Amino acid sequence: MQTANLLPLVLVLAVVAYGLAYMRSRAVAEPLGGIRNLKSLPFYYAARAALWSAIPALIVLALWASFEGKVIQNVVMGSLPADLAPQSEGQASLTLSQISNVAAGKLDPALVPEGIAGAAGLLESLRAQSSQFKAILVLLITVLGAAFAWTRVMPHINARENVERTLRGIFFFCAAVAILTTIGIVFSVIFETVRFFGKVPISEFLFGTSWSPQTALRADQVGSDGAFGVIPLFTGTLMISAIALLVAVPVGLLSAVYLSEYATKPVRAVVKPLLEMLAGVPTVVYGFFAALTVAPFIRDVAELIGLEASSQSALAAGLVMGIMIIPFVSSLSDDVINAVPRALRDGSLALGATQSETMKNVIFPAALPGIMGGILLAASRAIGETMIVVMAAGLAANLTGNPLDSVTTVTVQIVTLLTGDQEFDSAKTLAAFALGMLLFIVTLILNVFALKIVRKYREQYD
Amino acid sequence: MTDQRSQAEIVRQSLKRRYRKERRFRFYGIAAIGVALLSLVILFTDIIGKGYTGFIKTTITLDVVLDGEVMYLQDAADPEQLDMADFQAPIIRALQQYFPEAQDRRDVRELSRLAGSYASNQVRDLLKAQPELLGTTQTLEFLAHDSVSVYVKHADNPSYSIRLSEQQQRWVDQLVADGVIDTAFNDVLFSRGDSREPSNAGILGAIVGSLLTMVVTLVIAFPVGVAAAIYLEEFAPQNRITDFIEVNINNLAAVPSIIFGLLGLAVFIGLFGMPRSVPVVGGLVLALMTLPTIIISSRAAIKSVPPSIREAAEGIGASKMQVVLHHVLPLAMPGMLTGSIIGMAQALGETAPLLLIGMVAFIVEVPDGFFSSATVLPVQIYLWAGSAEQGFVELASAGIMVLLTFLISMNALAIWLRKRLERRW
Numbered sequence: 001m002q003t004a005n006l007l008p009l010v011l012v013l014a015v016v017a018y019g020l021a022y023m024r025s026r027a028v029a030e031p032l033g034g035i036r037n038l039k040s041l042p043f044y045y046a047a048r049a050a051l052w053s054a055i056p057a058l059i060v061l062a063l064w065a066s067f068e069g070k071v072i073q074n075v076v077m078g079s080l081p082a083d084l085a086p087q088s089e090g091q092a093s094l095t096l097s098q099i100s101n102v103a104a105g106k107l108d109p110a111l112v113p114e115g116i117a118g119a120a121g122l123l124e125s126l127r128a129q130s131s132q133f134k135a136i137l138v139l140l141i142t143v144l145g146a147a148f149a150w151t152r153v154m155p156h157i158n159a160r161e162n163v164e165r166t167l168r169g170i171f172f173f174c175a176a177v178a179i180l181t182t183i184g185i186v187f188s189v190i191f192e193t194v195r196f197f198g199k200v201p202i203s204e205f206l207f208g209t210s211w212s213p214q215t216a217l218r219a220d221q222v223g224s225d226g227a228f229g230v231i232p233l234f235t236g237t238l239m240i241s242a243i244a245l246l247v248a249v250p251v252g253l254l255s256a257v258y259l260s261e262y263a264t265k266p267v268r269a270v271v272k273p274l275l276e277m278l279a280g281v282p283t284v285v286y287g288f289f290a291a292l293t294v295a296p297f298i299r300d301v302a303e304l305i306g307l308e309a310s311s312q313s314a315l316a317a318g319l320v321m322g323i324m325i326i327p328f329v330s331s332l333s334d335d336v337i338n339a340v341p342r343a344l345r346d347g348s349l350a351l352g353a354t355q356s357e358t359m360k361n362v363i364f365p366a367a368l369p370g371i372m373g374g375i376l377l378a379a380s381r382a383i384g385e386t387m388i389v390v391m392a393a394g395l396a397a398n399l400t401g402n403p404l405d406s407v408t409t410v411t412v413q414i415v416t417l418l419t420g421d422q423e424f425d426s427a428k429t430l431a432a433f434a435l436g437m438l439l440f441i442v443t444l445i446l447n448v449f450a451l452k453i454v455r456k457y458r459e460q461y462d
Numbered sequence: 463m464t465d466q467r468s469q470a471e472i473v474r475q476s477l478k479r480r481y482r483k484e485r486r487f488r489f490y491g492i493a494a495i496g497v498a499l500l501s502l503v504i505l506f507t508d509i510i511g512k513g514y515t516g517f518i519k520t521t522i523t524l525d526v527v528l529d530g531e532v533m534y535l536q537d538a539a540d541p542e543q544l545d546m547a548d549f550q551a552p553i554i555r556a557l558q559q560y561f562p563e564a565q566d567r568r569d570v571r572e573l574s575r576l577a578g579s580y581a582s583n584q585v586r587d588l589l590k591a592q593p594e595l596l597g598t599t600q601t602l603e604f605l606a607h608d609s610v611s612v613y614v615k616h617a618d619n620p621s622y623s624i625r626l627s628e629q630q631q632r633w634v635d636q637l638v639a640d641g642v643i644d645t646a647f648n649d650v651l652f653s654r655g656d657s658r659e660p661s662n663a664g665i666l667g668a669i670v671g672s673l674l675t676m677v678v679t680l681v682i683a684f685p686v687g688v689a690a691a692i693y694l695e696e697f698a699p700q701n702r703i704t705d706f707i708e709v710n711i712n713n714l715a716a717v718p719s720i721i722f723g724l725l726g727l728a729v730f731i732g733l734f735g736m737p738r739s740v741p742v743v744g745g746l747v748l749a750l751m752t753l754p755t756i757i758i759s760s761r762a763a764i765k766s767v768p769p770s771i772r773e774a775a776e777g778i779g780a781s782k783m784q785v786v787l788h789h790v791l792p793l794a795m796p797g798m799l800t801g802s803i804i805g806m807a808q809a810l811g812e813t814a815p816l817l818l819i820g821m822v823a824f825i826v827e828v829p830d831g832f833f834s835s836a837t838v839l840p841v842q843i844y845l846w847a848g849s850a851e852q853g854f855v856e857l858a859s860a861g862i863m864v865l866l867t868f869l870i871s872m873n874a875l876a877i878w879l880r881k882r883l884e885r886r887w
Contacts, residue, residue: 164781189724254493387844
């Protein structure tokens with residue numbers, strides 16, 4: 001039976017268990033003189049039965065469904081005769097897709113070697129067996145759990161405590177998903193990165209100045225060995241992020257200052273949501289805008305004043321990215337400026353300083369650490385931003401300082417390396433994970449640092 | 463005395479300068495807001511200006527004589543004959559009624575490129591469905607060829623290149639004057655999946671894909687996020703694990719979205735062997751991505767429930783769990799919903815992680831389930847924006863308008879919910 005059908009079935013059984021336990025608890029309470037002689041309300045006995053029937057079954061179902069594909073795959077591949085056993089991972093995935101195509105009836109078994117056809121048969125029977133076993137096991141666990149809970153509907157047992165403890169456990173697990181996600185991220189990039197460094201030395205990756213991730217199809221091909229130096233990607237990323245920050249920081253900061261110090265309430269009520277709208281626009285829309293409007297415009301203007309600009313200039317991507325992070329900078333600075341105690345402001349104004357002098361000489365220095373934290377967060381966002389640069393920045397890894405040239409970034413390369421059909425273990429694909437690791441580490445450091453500054457600053461005035 | 467007066471004098475003299483500085487500073491602020499709002503306006507007008515034509519289709523309406531002899535078709539009920547028949551011919555005949563002079567090979571070829579390339583399929587499908595129509599004359603509406611569509615819609619726009627010959631342009635002009643070629647609301651856009659040809663491409667597939675993905679995201683992220691928020695606010699002991707969870711949530715909120723794509727690729731597809739390009743994997747990845755947003759806003763909502771409510775419930779003997787589930791949670795729900803809607807809006811506009819898990823494939827069929835290959839609206843926009851065919855740009859901007867409409871309505875709903883349901887204590 002399919003997981004998709006099994007899931008509702010388990011839930012229905014849990015509801016049935018709920019109903020049965022509910023009735024039983026009332027029946028048990030009857031001779032004692034009503035439900036007030038039970039340790040817990042009938043609801044809790046019933047809920048306990050539902051939880052006991054559903055939770056173990058769902059855990060088993062989830063584990064089985066997550067791993068059955070892989071296990072069956074390995075068994076099938078292991079069953080192949082020696083002459084068909086794949087030599088490389090690329091070959092393995094090819095053989096595998098052949099087998100599954102035969103099994104699905106998309107490929108005529110007569111067209112493939114006998115071993116493959118046999119493996120396809122095995123695959124099919126294993127799949128059928130697995131789904132049978134899965135269904136039986138899961139349903140058995142459901143029924144057993146319900147039955148056990150049913151027998152445990154006794155007046156002296158505190159079902160409420162059981163249910164509450166279970167719920168607490170579930171809540172804790174949900175909170176721990178955040179940890180699991182982080183672990184998942186770290187492990188998913190670490191394994192591939194280690195494999196990548198097995199093929200390309202780490203020093204070449206970190207300090208190499210040329211990036212052309214070609215891997216040869218034949219050993220004697222021209223330019224067969226790719227270059228995996230990350231420096232040009234890094235400078236490209238930094239240049240685009242720097243342009244973005246050059247736009248976003250002054251604009252965002254000054255708008256925040258105006259909104260918090262000068263603007264009347266109605267103006268603020270209109271302008272603030274409008275600014276935040278900029279943050280709500282999806283990045284793909286900014287990418288579209290950068291690639292099809294801003295970039296051609298910049299090229300035309302540059303031509304007009306006699307400069308040569310690429311149609312995928314860093315400037316276009318950076319400008320648009322800057323627009324995107326304006327609301328980010330402005331709302332963070334707004335928070336920080338508003339957190340500066342009223343007394344500081346009043347004291348300065350009382351001494352006869354103008355509002356701008358108060359702002360520049362009193363509030364701004366007091367808010368500076370917080371603002372720096374906000375800018376760091378904005379920088380980390382700019383470095384990790386993907387769609388704008390994928391659509392508007394180039395693919396060629398130029399090591400250049402000219403913003404009118406085309407540059408490429410870490411995120412662009414991750415996307416280019418991983419979209420399209422590549423085998424999983426080529427240096428090219430692995431390089432994407434190494435880049436992902438680099439990106440993760442850099443943004444993590446920026447974030448941790450920024451959050452620390454912001455928090456420390458907040459505590460100072462709280 | 464003189465000292466004081468001179469000091470006052472200095473202050474008075476500097477006042478003018480200081481006020482000027484004050485005005486300048488204020489002006490900078492206004493200018494900054496102006497720049498930000500101006501870019502917003504430019505962004506929107508640019509997209510609307512590029513995209514409103516995406517909502518217009520060009521049609522060509524012809525009286526087609528379904529002549530069996532022209533089509534080499536004697537019996538329209540015979541599938542074998544249907545496979546062999548020439549359905550292009552009656553369309554060309556119908557066009558030749560307007561241009562009898564177009565008889566030689568080249569003219570016929572040019573004439574055949576006025577109607578879209580699926581026009582002959584339309585005739586075939588009609589005859590397949592109603593074989594008795596063979597031999598009759600039917601008034602049929604076809605989609606015009608892409609280059610005709612570009613010519614009709616963008617003849618005076620220099621950024622479009624016209625790919626029609628002079629003769630074809632003359633024909634099209636005449637057909638437009640005769641009302642044979644006309645424009646109408648582009649219902650194709652909302653009723654089909656992707657296509658290689660702009661005039662046949664629609665966003666229905668992408669919308670359905672987005673919807674399926676969002677359902678998965680919501681079903682996972684909302685309960686998990688709320689439960690996590692409840693745990694952290696109400697039950698978590700002050701210890702290292704709790705601190706670690708909090709640090710993790712704050713960091714995950716700032717991790718670049720593309721990293722979640724790598725996670726999905728390595729864990730869900732690589733480790734668990736889930737299929738590529740399916741809404742389930744996309745939804746899982748987006749759920750993990752939006753989880754921090756939902757947790758953070760849900761915690762804020764729980765925090766805003768006043769302690770007096772908790773104390774009152776505890777005072778009449780409710781257990782901690784009862785306090786939370788019966789009293790705190792219902793009161794915090796509006797705030798949680800608002801936060802979740804905003805998180806979902808973010809997820810709906812997200813593109814980068816979905817590129818990595820293969821949701822960029824060219825998919826014509828409208829997806830019919832959580833495990834069928836699909837793409838989503840933002841990815842469809844990305845694909846169209848990078849497409850060489852010129853008609854796709856207007857479709858991409860039309861798609862953007864649809865996407866923005868969804869997002870704006872979701873955010874408006876969130877604001878409305880907050881105004882409507884949130885209580886001030």
